Amino acid sequence: MSSQAAIEFANAHQKHYLQQLIEFLRIPSIGTSPAHRADMQRAAQWLANLMERIGLHSVQLIPTDLHPVVYGAWGSDEHEAPTLLIYGHYDVQPADPEEQWHTPPFEPTIQDGNVYARGASDDKGQLLTHLVAAEAYLRTSGKIPVNLKFFIEGQEECGSFGMEEVIQQHSDMLRCDAVVISDDSFWDAATPKITIGTRGLVYFEVDIQGPRHDLHSGTYGGAVHNPLQVAAEMIARLHDAQGRVAIPGFYEHVQPLSAEERHELEHIPFDEERFLHEEIGAPALWPGEVGYSLRERITARPTLEIHGIRGGFVQEGQKTVIPADATIKLSMRLVPDQDPLEIARLFEEHIRRITPPTVRVSVRLLSYAYPALVDRHAPAIQAAVEAYHLGFGSRPVFLRTGGTLPVVADFMRILQAPVVMMGFGLPDDNLHAPNEKLSVSQFFGGVRTAIHFMECMARQSTSP
Numbered sequence: 028m029s030s031q032a033a034i035e036f037a038n039a040h041q042k043h044y045l046q047q048l049i050e051f052l053r054i055p056s057i058g059t060s061p062a063h064r065a066d067m068q069r070a071a072q073w074l075a076n077l078m079e080r081i082g083l084h085s086v087q088l089i090p091t092d093l094h095p096v097v098y099g100a101w102g103s104d105e106h107e108a109p110t111l112l113i114y115g116h117y118d119v120q121p122a123d124p125e126e127q128w129h130t131p132p133f134e135p136t137i138q139d140g141n142v143y144a145r146g147a148s149d150d151k152g153q154l155l156t157h158l159v160a161a162e163a164y165l166r167t168s169g170k171i172p173v174n175l176k177f178f179i180e181g182q183e184e185c186g187s188f189g190m191e192e193v194i195q196q197h198s199d200m201l202r203c204d205a206v207v208i209s210d211d212s213f214w215d216a217a218t219p220k221i222t223i224g225t226r227g228l229v230y231f232e233v234d235i236q237g238p239r240h241d242l243h244s245g246t247y248g249g250a251v252h253n254p255l256q257v258a259a260e261m262i263a264r265l266h267d268a269q270g271r272v273a274i275p276g277f278y279e280h281v282q283p284l285s286a287e288e289r290h291e292l293e294h295i296p297f298d299e300e301r302f303l304h305e306e307i308g309a310p311a312l313w314p315g316e317v318g319y320s321l322r323e324r325i326t327a328r329p330t331l332e333i334h335g336i337r338g339g340f341v342q343e344g345q346k347t348v349i350p351a352d353a354t355i356k357l358s359m360r361l362v363p364d365q366d367p368l369e370i371a372r373l374f375e376e377h378i379r380r381i382t383p384p385t386v387r388v389s390v391r392l393l394s395y396a397y398p399a400l401v402d403r404h405a406p407a408i409q410a411a412v413e414a415y416h417l418g419f420g421s422r423p424v425f426l427r428t429g430g431t432l433p434v435v436a437d438f439m440r441i442l443q444a445p446v447v448m449m450g451f452g453l454p455d456d457n458l459h460a461p462n463e464k465l466s467v468s469q470f471f472g473g474v475r476t477a478i479h480f481m482e483c484m485a486r487q488s489t490s491p
């Protein structure tokens with residue numbers, strides 16, 4: 028088997044690959060900072076050079092409104108083998124607060140089996156595993172069991188802004204049988220995780236306009252429907268007594284959780300007490316939507332949250348004002364098959380319905396993103412399960428994330444391909460925080476898994 032030779036090659040060159048990772052991590056590619064534009068260009072070029080050296084073809088920097096996407100491929104769509112599109116990102120989060128780092132964020136340091144540096148886990152180390160896997164195949168057998176396309180962007184930490192258009196414009200070039208993303212962590216130190224779902228999002232601002240200007244409560248109190256009170260009354264009508272979102276039609280297209288998924292969730296250990304006391308710190312958990320477990324509510328069910336209410340007098344002391352207006356900021360996390368634009372329409376209709384005649388209301392949709400759910404029985408997911416087993420010796424759990432990754436839904440919608448979210452990080456990697464790290468053994472376990480994945484994927488597509 029060619030995977031064995033590739034794994035032996037990667038093992039024999041661990042020192043080299045660690046050095047390569049460190050070189051990549053030294054580039055402070057902070058995508059959100061205008062001061063680091065040159066570093067972003069340097070990181071993109073570094074990747075392109077690496078792709079050339081490995082022997083990929085069509086290596087190019089695809090321009091975007093901000094930072095380029097680095098693209099490179101091996102094989103061709105005409106080959107019998109399936110095609111994998113590997114997605115990752117070379118931009119990193121800012122390093123501040125820098126004084127809380129034990130070692131400088133852009134001087135990678137190996138300590139206790141970890142590489143400490145900004146971007147070690149998110150996502151430079153994880154994305155490199157697939158490039159190492161590709162090189163290991165090419166150096167040992169001269170070919171890779173699958174066709175590969177690398178698509179490494181530089182705007183992930185800015186919400187992958189504009190990526191939908193880039194994917195759309197290059198959809199022919201990006202055509203594939205599956206997309207692979209390694210930008211995630213294990214469930215715990217011993218258990219890999221495959222993320223099969225992400226939630227969508229709609230974010231709104233609702234303006235409530237009452238009187239023409241602020242009024243004295245001694246003169247007008249009793250005559251005016253205070254916009255802040257209206258805001259509170261309207262907010263109270265966004266959930267029902269069972270903790271459900273009260274917008275008519277909101278749940279119409281929600282895919283019910285399968286018995287299989289509910290059963291599986293029940294059996295993945297989850298310490299609710301620890302979650303409440305260590306992560307949340309509120310006096311008690313909210314029971315939320317009736318009929319669903321906590322784990323289901325935070326990942327597989329849609330929710331509505333109020334983020335802010337603006338209006339009236341908020342300084343020290345007192346002022347007996349009836350404010351002229353109030354603003355509510357709120358968002359909803361959506362699940363398949365809710366369509367964000369349809370939900371936006373239903374929300375606006377509901378707001379019109381519950382607006383009293385005493386005020387004028389305007390609703391603004393600030394942003395939206397689609398939800399995504401991958402079929403766990405898809406051959407690419409099964410290949411990932413097998414690859415983890417071979418690479419780390421353990422089987423992954425399937426979980427959804429409650430968060431939103433617009434690019435996942437964009438890939439699925441535009442390329443019509445399943446997205447395999449297989450991470451190699453650990454839950455304590457300190458992503459977006461000081462002292463980010465990646466375990467060296469996770470990195471090389473990731474390389475082994477990536478090597479196996481390519482072979483498992485090729486096998487999946489040839490078996491009936």
Ligand SMILES: [Zn+2]
Nearest residue numbers: 149150183210
């Ligand atoms: Zn990331």
